[in-house]
Amino acid sequence: MAVLSLLLFAWLRSLPGGPVSALLGERATEEARRNLRAQLGMDQPIVVQYLKFVGRALSGDFGTSTGVQTGDSAVDIFVQRFPATIELAVIALAIAVAIGIPLGYLAARRRDSILDNISVVSSLIGVAVPVFFLAYLLKYVFAENLGWLPDSGRQEGGIEATRITGFFVLDGLLTREWDAALSAFTHLILPAVALATIPFAVIFRITRAAVLDVLNEDYVRTARAKGLTAPVIRGRHVLRNAMLPVVTTIGLQTGGLLAGAILTEKVFAYPGLGQALALSFEKRDFPVLQLLILTAAMVYVLVNLAVDVSYAVIDPRVRTR
């Protein structure tokens, strides 16, 4: 993490441009630039700047936004937006898993059936269609034309909603502000569906392949020969064994969700981390950018750790080793 933070810090500052031009725009004069650089300590050697950054970061101060939400601390921005993206990612992942695994399983069991063919093709489309295109399309159909679902934001503007956890749906339920919860939930549907397409497609394909493999294994044949009932064979022998690669995939896709969230959140004007990441890069908002990239890296590590741990739960052999 320390190495990453140093590299990140140095890399950002080696990029052309920076917060000074973002802050001054057309009004900039050479003198104004010089003064501002001095004021922000950007005229000092990069090592000095980095050490100061680390000093502040260790005490929890990652600086104040210079572009995404000027004046708000980077940590606050993260804290506000983290639940938004988690909410979105969890629902997207839930959709992907809830459809991908059963569909993959069914497709494998009825290999070459119509269901199999249709779902393989649709998963191909899911991977191939760019997220933002699908997102605009979903909005066009369900928000603009049919008017069934809201097209942007997390909640209706001007709704009086109490914030407790920052997870809007949960907050609405906890405080019994049903309209707020409903509004938050309906705002999640389209972006979650858009975000779910790639993980759905990948999970579907891996499940299908894994189940196909397992179905041909000796122990499945043995189980059948033992006279075990079909549900037991499916549940305990086929699905459980097929789940190992699927769980790995889910883990990897969780990491990938943040990348997908950048586009999805942009299109749906959804104020989450993905949007903040894109904006902070566009506006050269270094404090926010640094914090987001560092935490993204951390989340990646943690998710992979969680995947490893879950192996132990699914596969007893890993535990005993």
Next chain:
Amino acid sequence: MTPPIQSRLLRRVAAAGFAGAVALSLTACAESDRDDSGAQGSEAKVGGTMTFGAAGAPEVFDPFYATDGETFRVTRQIFDGLLTYKPGTAETAPALAKSWESSEDGLTWTFKLATGVKFHDGAEFNADAVCANFQRMFDQKGAGQSESVTTYWIDNLGPGFADGAKPALYKSCSATDAETAVLTINRATSKMPSILGLPAFSMQSPKAMDEFKANDVQAAGDSFTYPAYALEHPTGTGPFKFVKYDRANGTIELERFDDYFDSANKAKLDKLIFKIIPDETARKQALKSGTIDGYDFPAAADWEGLKNDGFNVQVRPAFNIFYVGITQSNNEKLRDLKVRQAIMTAINRDQLVKSQLPEGAKVATQFIPDTVDGYNTSLQAVPFDTAKAKTMLAEAGASDLTLNFYWPSEVTRPYMPNPRDIFGAISADLEAAGIKLNVITKPWNGGYLDDVDEGRADLFLLGWTGDYNTADNFIGTFFGNPSNRFKTDAAPWGQELADRLKEADGEPDADARNKLYEEINADIIEKYLPAIPISHSPPAIVVSNKIQGLVPSPLTSEDFNTVSKN
């Protein structure tokens, strides 16, 4: 051994039950902040709620510390200044000051104030409040003196502050009586009194500023921190008052201020919500699906489609200038007037305006739009003539001219809707005249402005949207200091041009001043030509057909108090 199915089922049921219990107990603890006394929707709905799509988060809600349009669009509704601009024009008009007069020498300005005015926090507005505001601006220290924090002060009433490190235009403020405030300045300037309509110089509640430490802005590491006042408690006298900025939801909520002093101009809407939608296409879709009632700066390419869909695309009078900048310090050939004139002759501005810019755009004959005093009506645009340009270059011994030409990516500006296409048209014209170009493109915030300001470009694309109606706000901003992005200090006439601009700005007599500006405008084109004016391009604002009463402003500064929704 795996447990029997029944026991596993039992375990699942137990787990579900536990989760439910946790949820229930949490529910019991979580209190809604809603006010139960007034059930939602029971309030009298007079004007309804307008939701306006914003392209970005506001910087801060204290307009004195802000520079960007997203902030000013919000603060304009919350605050009044001493003066304002007549709706639909750039003309100065009374606001909190009912009338004003200046001394002969233009140094003393006396304002008669409106009476019975209250700030949103109940504090009284009077001459003392006016002076408290100006004194607060003048007393800025430390980070409060930074170019990016108090930009408008530095550009207009500064550049100095009370500490006297630099001279300032502002001198003092005194309250003769409760209704009379007297401002004095150190030199006569054409900016007065127009600048007092700028949102940055809005009147803010001294009580609220005091309570929420309005001046506590700090430079911290590579950014600035702002006080609670600027983030959460902006308090003005305007037709709307601040309710909240829901950062997690990206919405800013204002509501009508019922005690607004100017009863004829009381806000019609009950609520005004700004919803942040950074992506342009997403804003358009939000308008079409009714999530928002309007947004600013629709792309020119969308105007026709939006109109066809029944939306009200209001095109404002153009109050900007788009130009091809020339740097004097790099290429020696560019210091030859004839070469610069050849470049101007080589560019087909008529065609550019017709093919690349929205309807209503005009070829610029000078660096100020025709609504600004001092506009020279007798100037004609130099006609496009590739052959003549070639001849001129040959005469100047610059037939083999090679130039660095910069254009910005990742940006659109109201005066420059599509930098790539505009650049394509101009560069094709220049190449046709035999000029070789090294094309360099960089993102706007990713090196473009840096390189341009540091003089690395020979030619570059840039422009300006006026803040208020003075020639100085345009040409004074560009060339008034010879150390500018055109590097006119490297030209023999750079200082002369700056001096003449200063002289014109300091002329207290309006007629004499306008005459001076007319002469300068002609000479900038005929004698100096530090850059090539291309066009004035009108920006638009679009609202749904439910919205009535919006008056488009050339300054892109609409007041929403006249707006209603049905």
